[in-house]
Amino acid sequence: MIEERFSTPRLQVPVRDPQTGAEYRADFVWTLADGATVVGEYDGTRKYIDPDMTDNRSIQEIVANERRRDEALKRAGAREIVHFNYDDVMRKTPLTMKLLKAGVPRRDAP
Template identity: 45%
Template sequence: MMDPCGAVAVLDSAICRGLTKQELYAECNRQHTDCAVVFHLLPHADQRSENGGESYARAVMTMRLGFAKPQQQVVFVDPLTGRTYRVDYCWRLADGTIIVAELDGMEKYTNPGMTNGRSMQIVVNEEKQREDGLRRAGVSVIVRFTFGDVLHTERLDRKLAEAGVPKAVAEVHV
């Protein structure tokens, strides 16, 4: 009954909390209802999403827009500073190109709990330093998008396509 991309976010959360895919399959089998949708969506679940927004965005990218499934929470090390950076989404292409995408929210610039008392200027400067570090670590392209882009899929589609994110061989549109 739920939007498939939203359902993937729920499945991600359940798996992240320790439920195995096998346990979810077993529970569906115990129910006397049609669980075909759950069986269809379960392969799309991934416990590496850090929040529902990341899960939903990944589901939109792959299931609605047909992009290749990204790796999530990939760590890069800046060879100059030794700092580590974890990215939301990463695609490594056969030609060596590395594309990362980051789901951005305004909270990291304005929420005192996330800025730790730093000014917006300092936070923006740190984001610039982070992007520089990612490039030194081998990242070729950095795509930034908002949840608004996820909801207006044509914007997300354009950003990912312009960045060179490949489409999946077999597209799944929902």
């Protein structure tokens, strides 16, 4: 994000679902010029396969929970939620395209 000159996000932002009262932490949050919010979520593969992180839940349960979390983030005001992984970051173009599509602004070149 820094190398591609995207505006600096806020990190680990607490978010409360107005419907359920559940609290989440959004990995990356951008507030755009029009007041809209874009949330970036880094999806590591460990949360799907590491027993210490899965709490014996199936991949289907984990994905369903992720969808519910996205719905909660949208209810809390996120206009867009951008999911990305290690490969997206390392290859740069996939992450860049996802952030541009979501409307995350870039700073001018130095």
